[in-house]
Amino acid sequence: MNIDYMAYFRKRGIFMKGEIMQFAEYLAPMEVERLHEASLEILENVGMLVRNERARAIYAGHGCKVDSETSIVKIPCSVIEEYRKAFVPNFTFRGRDPKFDCTIPPDRPVVVTGSSAPDIIDPRTGKVRRATSSDIADIAFLINELPGYDVFSISTLAGDAPEGRFSLSRFYPALKNCLKPVRSNTKGMNELHDVLELGAIIAGSEENYRKRPLITHHYCPVISPLTMDIESTEALIYLVEKKLPVFGTIVPSGGITAPMTLTGTLALGNAEFLALGVLMQMVRPGPPLIYSVLATVADMRTGSYTPGAIETGILQMAHSQMARFYKVPSGGYIGLTNAHANDAQSGYETGMGVTGALLAGTDMLNMGGLLSSLMAFDFAKCVVDNEIALMLKRIKRGLEFSDEDLALDVIAEVGPGGSYMENMHTIANMRRAALYPNLAIREMREIWEEKGRPNAQACAMNQAGKILGADNPAVFSADLERKIRARFTELVAGDSGWKE
Numbered sequence: 001m002n003i004d005y006m007a008y009f010r011k012r013g014i015f016m017k018g019e020i021m022q023f024a025e026y027l028a029p030m031e032v033e034r035l036h037e038a039s040l041e042i043l044e045n046v047g048m049l050v051r052n053e054r055a056r057a058i059y060a061g062h063g064c065k066v067d068s069e070t071s072i073v074k075i076p077c078s079v080i081e082e083y084r085k086a087f088v089p090n091f092t093f094r095g096r097d098p099k100f101d102c103t104i105p106p107d108r109p110v111v112v113t114g115s116s117a118p119d120i121i122d123p124r125t126g127k128v129r130r131a132t133s134s135d136i137a138d139i140a141f142l143i144n145e146l147p148g149y150d151v152f153s154i155s156t157l158a159g160d161a162p163e164g165r166f167s168l169s170r171f172y173p174a175l176k177n178c179l180k181p182v183r184s185n186t187k188g189m190n191e192l193h194d195v196l197e198l199g200a201i202i203a204g205s206e207e208n209y210r211k212r213p214l215i216t217h218h219y220c221p222v223i224s225p226l227t228m229d230i231e232s233t234e235a236l237i238y239l240v241e242k243k244l245p246v247f248g249t250i251v252p253s254g255g256i257t258a259p260m261t262l263t264g265t266l267a268l269g270n271a272e273f274l275a276l277g278v279l280m281q282m283v284r285p286g287p288p289l290i291y292s293v294l295a296t297v298a299d300m301r302t303g304s305y306t307p308g309a310i311e312t313g314i315l316q317m318a319h320s321q322m323a324r325f326y327k328v329p330s331g332g333y334i335g336l337t338n339a340h341a342n343d344a345q346s347g348y349e350t351g352m353g354v355t356g357a358l359l360a361g362t363d364m365l366n367m368g369g370l371l372s373s374l375m376a377f378d379f380a381k382c383v384v385d386n387e388i389a390l391m392l393k394r395i396k397r398g399l400e401f402s403d404e405d406l407a408l409d410v411i412a413e414v415g416p417g418g419s420y421m422e423n424m425h426t427i428a429n430m431r432r433a434a435l436y437p438n439l440a441i442r443e444m445r446e447i448w449e450e451k452g453r454p455n456a457q458a459c460a461m462n463q464a465g466k467i468l469g470a471d472n473p474a475v476f477s478a479d480l481e482r483k484i485r486a487r488f489t490e491l492v493a494g495d496s497g498w499k500e
Contacts (some may be wrong), residue, residue: 025363026318029400032325034191035263040077047074048226048275055279056114062282075275081280084326090121090331091247093151093181093290094214095319096474098181102150104290106361107398111389113143113382114336114370115184115218121371121378123461123498128376131156133169135377137496139369142382143267144474145467148389153218155377157371167191171198171215172484173494179474183216185232192217192487193236193353195365196244201474201483209244217246222272224250224257236276238327240283243481246466247290248276249332253305254297262311269295273319277328288365290372291323294333305373307336308349317360324361331364332357333374337384340372342381342457351388358392365392380460387439394435438463468498 004416009354024451027035038044047065050056050073060066063085065074093110096102104111110276120131124319135156139161143152154170161169174182186192195215203209217239217427219232250272252258258265273291279285300307316334323330335354340347353365368389399405410425439459441448448454454462475483475496485491 001067010182012271022325023315023321024356024359025321027321028129028359032321035267035270035322036325038267039274040080042226042268042271043075043275044079045198047072047223048228048272050228050233052221052228052230054237054494056234057227057238058279059113070219075278077231080274080278083281084274087286087326087328088286088288089327089329092245093216094185094245095179095181096175096213096214097179098212100150101158103182104331107150108361108363109358109389110150110181110331110364111148111368111392112151112153112331112364112366113139113149113155113368114333114366114374114377115155115374117156117370117377118159118373119372119376120156121376121380123379124463125159128239131377132160133158133173133492133494134160134496136170137173137177137377137494138468138498139377139382140174140182141474141496142379142464142467143313144178144180144472145189146263147366148385148386148393149180151181151216151364152178154182155382156408160492164191164491165488165492167193167195167489168198168488169492171195172488172491173358173496175199175202175215176476176481176494177274177472177496181216183218183267185217185219186235188231189234190240195309197487198484201487202363202480212245215245215438217244219246219248220251221248222250222276224252224266225499226272226275228275236280237283240280240287241321243284245288247288247292249292249294250276251294253295254300254311255300256303258295260300262315262318265297266315266322269293269315269319270322272321277326289328291319291326291328292328292332292364293319293365294336295319304338305371306364307333307339308345308353310352312336313353313356316357316362320357320360320362324496331365333366334362335365335367335388336370336374338373342371342378342384342460346371346381347384347438347456350385354388354392355439357397358395365389370378374441379464380457383460383463384439384456387437389437390437400445465498468496469495 059073063079091434094101110354120135140154154174158169199215200206200209219231250269252269254265258268297311297407334357335350337346337349369377370383371378
């Protein structure tokens, strides 16, 4: 009997073309409702300190109570309930090459690099130093060539940026060396306008850019607890008005900027997401958004920031469940580490965090390349995280279930005591069934010793060197380069590659 298993499972809401529909959940339905209600109570009774004058005016014009002396905005439950109806269920990242466009949730997990580290582990000396625009160019090239990554969120700052060119010194080398979607923030409105103009030049015109914006903007306009800043909020409002892609990340830290309980941190962070989400809908109905978080719990023995802690993973899982309640894409900075070296701690903190998040239904994972609590980028860590990303995508693909996949005829053909090694069925399915990692060591110990006992760090640096020693297919044409440099003076070189 040939049963259509896919139709059977789809009908029952259990399985859909390789996508597990029943995610791991910490919260019962009534607990989700109570958390939502708690967040509404926070926003109506405690309110948000909104430092941006335009944002206060927007809230006031849409039924919120604004105290002009304290800048506290209290948002009635009815206002939240009205404007969250306009939340959009999808968010699309676009690249220079449309083949790299990706949309969440359908294309989950979308894997993104960690971003904005001030330092880098120098690939030649192994020592920490300030990152430069040349490092951004190299990282962009590497991300372009590593298949596990979907979006390049600019991984470092640019310590060599000329005055007034900080944002351009990050976006220019990133866009010049990567065809995948590029995401980051800007420093002030003047630099935002410069970056948008750079995007328009690359797209061929302002009209082309408006039709297909190839830069995704990201800010943290909410500063926990319950505060909105001035500049990031201004940029977000402007981009929403212009119908350009932008989203914000919520970053509560239990014990420091949020209650020292996971549920209290979750309730406060959820309230902050709702305040930001409804502001975007008030500016313009229906802008895409992402329920993006980096929720942590501080190590109260020292007060240390702990993005690599297991509680960060737990909070991400719970926030992703709340995102499904609001019918919006979910994501965040998950799979990070407190480790200062690409070692066992780095591996288990990253692996535990992202696997839990994936199984809980998180759509976007900011996970690649950062050590030292987001303070330093490491090329080897980036390559290792690419391998983890490929494993996550394999988990997401899951089991293909059909009579053909059960392979009963092959089992009968080989029979008891036989071998499947040379069977044509094995040859036909070997690449589809298994992921073949580039870094993981799977040979016998004797072979590994003959090769000089290489470790993951050495293998990863070797792979990074091979990529960055080759020609970069993403670089701008000479004509486009001339147009950009004719418009922007004092621009960094933006060249990539490790040449001998």
